[in-house]
Amino acid sequence: MTPPVVKIDNLHKIYDSGEVPVHAVRGVSLEIHKGEFVALMGASGSGKSTLMNMLGCLDRPTKGSYLLDGIDVAKLDRNALADIRNQKLGFVFQGFNLLSRTTALENAELPMLYGRRRSAKEMRDRALRCLEIVGLANRADHFPNQLSGGQQQRVAIARALVNEPQILLADEPTGNLDSKTSIEVMGVFQALNEQGITIVMVTHELDIARYCRRDLILRDGVIVRDEPVHDRLIASAEMDKIRLAEAAAKLTSA
Amino acid sequence: MRLLNTTRVALRALRRNKMRSVLTALGIIIGVCSVIAMVSIGNGARAQIEQQVANLGQNVITVFAGSFGAGGVRGGWGSSARITVDDALAIQREVPGAVAVSPVIFDHSQVIGDGQNWYTSIIGAGPDYAEIRNWPIAEGSFFGESDVRSIAKVAVVGKTIVDELFPNEDPLGKVIRIRNLPFKIIGVLAPKGFNLFGQDQDDLVIVPYTSHMKRISKRTFINSIMIEAVSEKAIPLVQQNITDLMTQLHNGRSTDFTVRNQVELAQTATATSQIMTMLLGAIASVSLVVGGIGIMNIMLVSVTERTREIGIRLAVGAHGRDVLMQFLTEAVILSSLGGLLGVLLGMICSQLVSKYLGWPVLVSTSSVVISFGVSAVVGVFFGFYPARKAAQLDPIDALRYE
Structure with a gap:
């Protein structure tokens, strides 16, 4: 069996900025293998965002070890962490976090500006290919404010994919979207996962978590449940159902 | 390694706003523009002063008669009647670097001509006087060695004399009367205008020094000797030789005379204007610093x-x-583009000033290079603090920032 992409052992995070130190993550051990699609759930304050930040190498654990693709990232400095984020991780945020007044294509090119040297043409080709994967190749020269929320989130996914990361990390990617658009975005994630891309996603919506393969529930900084998703939903089938329902609604109203 | 990309990103950000x-660059534009304009105007003023000093003649050394003292009362230079035509002739003979020598004697008198009269300076001089003073002849000619020897009653007049006595006539060949003696006008000097001290340099009559001494002033001593040195470099040596010779001729009484050169005069004048230029430049530099603070301000806003x-x-x-x-590049692009535009604007301003005020304006390369730099x-300098502030942000905090 191949070594896990993520191997976390007894991870702790203590914030001591206030009067009382806050023990946000209290000893999480976890392995994520290549090709998994993990939903990370929990109430607010359960430590899921903190865990996600550490998984994303945006934050360093107070205690414990974190092996990402065999590299112990707990001890790396700021710049080395930046390189890891650039080469091994892809981020999708709740608020999309696209650069405004910058085209979809340029947004998708962004991580390549900070990676190894590439020609302008190569960067453009790669960004276009990733926009194609998320179905937005024809919107490459649109600005974020000319795109719908779902389309903006798909641009963000294209940006996350552009450096061929080991893991795609999504922090409430459907939090700002309506249910139909959410299913659309989950469809993109499922398609990517089918192609073998590892995805870890934070969500607090149960029905969104049902599109994943593995469900982790966090409470008070520890994992309280870790099980495969039983009644898994398939985005394309759900979209068909919605379309049928909409058509029926049109018929009755007409 | 990623400089090209960084520049592209910075340019894109600047284009977006x-x-x-x-407006941010405007601060720098005005700063650089005013530095260049001020320094150019200052340089122009200096050039004008230098030109006026040069008007007095090139590489000129002057021997003045020393001061007169009796019973504790001391006169100014030229008050003692101690230097003679013989001194001038000796200098001409024995100092090798002296290419032209002219005795000079001053007096004032009324001049009558064509029914008009005018009170003016009467200068007695040698035939080389015009050359030493770098003074071209507009009409006719200057008197020659033969006129000096024959104590001729000839005169060369300045433009003002012509305007006052012969306003609408050709003055050449006309006769003017100085102390009741008729002098024929054989030349008119090219106009020099007013000097630095507001004196009309064209208000004079020049006659051969022999005529002056024998016919007009009846003096046996002269006021000064003007000498042209062969080159500017030779001035100190020639001056020393003259001093030595004069000391010898005057039996060691070196207080009888004073030897001055033009370079000393020029130095004082240009030093004054140099201080003015520096002052103007310093004031203008303040606006450059203010422009820099403007950049820092906007960059801080931009980072937030x-x-x-x-x-x-x-x-x-x-x-x-x-x-x-990225942020440093933005600041530097802003300031150097502002600098470039400021240089152009400063040059245009200088040209306009020179056109409308009639000052010579010299845009110095050094002021352009320095103010752009x-x-x-x-x-x-002013972009570094905001840029460092941006670079030290924590990614998590920055992402959460609303």
Whole structure:
């Protein structure tokens, strides 16, 4: 069996900025293998965002070890962490976090500006290919404010994919979207996962978590449940159902 | 290694806020423009002063009669009647670097001509006087050695004399009467205008020094001797030789005379204008610094405004250095483009000033290079703090920033 992409052992995070130190993550051990699609759930304050930040190498654990693709990232400095984020991780945020007044294509090119040297043409080709994967190749020269929320989130996914990361990390990617658009975005994630891309996603919506393969529930900084998703939903089938329902609604109203 | 990309990103950011970029650069534009204009005007003033000093003649050394003292009362230079035509002739004979020598004797008198009269300076001089004073002849000619020897009653007059006595006539060949003696006008000097002290340099009559001494002033001593040295470099040596010779001729009484050269005069005059130029430049530099503070201000606003953008860049793998370079590049592009425009505007301003005020305005290369360089440095200096602030942001905080 191949070594896990993520191997976390007894991870702790203590914030001591206030009067009382806050023990946000209290000893999480976890392995994520290549090709998994993990939903990370929990109430607010359960430590899921903190865990996600550490998984994303945006934050360093107070205690414990974190092996990402065999590299112990707990001890790396700021710049080395930046390189890891650039080469091994892809981020999708709740608020999309696209650069405004910058085209979809340029947004998708962004991580390549900070990676190894590439020609302008190569960067453009790669960004276009990733926009194609998320179905937005024809919107490459649109600005974020000319795109719908779902389309903006798909641009963000294209940006996350552009450096061929080991893991795609999504922090409430459907939090700002309506249910139909959410299913659309989950469809993109499922398609990517089918192609073998590892995805870890934070969500607090149960029905969104049902599109994943593995469900982790966090409470008070520890994992309280870790099980495969039983009644898994398939985005394309759900979209068909919605379309049928909409058509029926049109018929009755007409 | 990512400099090209950084520059592209910085340019894109500046283009996105065109109005703000232009206004920010305006501070630098005005600063550089005023430095260049001020220094150019100052240099122009200096050039004008130098030109006026040069008007007095090239490489001129003057021997003045020393001061007269009796019973504790001391007169000024030229008050003692101690130097003679023989001194002048001796200098001409024995000092090798002296290419032209002229005795000079001053007096004032009324001049009558064509029913008009005018009170003016009467100068007695040698035939080389015009050459020494670098003074071209407009009409006719200057008197020659033969006129000096024959104590001729000939005169060369300045433009003012012509205007006052013969306003609408050709003055050549006309006769003027000085102390009731008729002198024929054989030449008119080219006009020199007013000197630095507001004196009309063209208000004079020049006659051969022999005529002056024998016919007009009846003096046996002269006021000064003007000598032209062969070159500017030779001035100190020639001056020393003259001093030695004069000391010898005057039996060691070196207080009888004073030897001065033009360079000393020029130095005082240009030193004054140099101080003025520096003062003007310093005042203008203040506006350059103010422009720099404007850049810093806008860059700080920009960093705060774009905290989220910085967070995104850091999250997808930008190093602190990349962010630092991005903002620093923006500041430097702003300031150096501003500097470039300021240079152009400063040159235009200088030209306009020279056109409308009639001053000679010299745009010095050094002021252009220095003020452009300073504006770029101002960009680095005032851009560094905001850029470092951006680079030190924590990616998580920056992403959460609203």
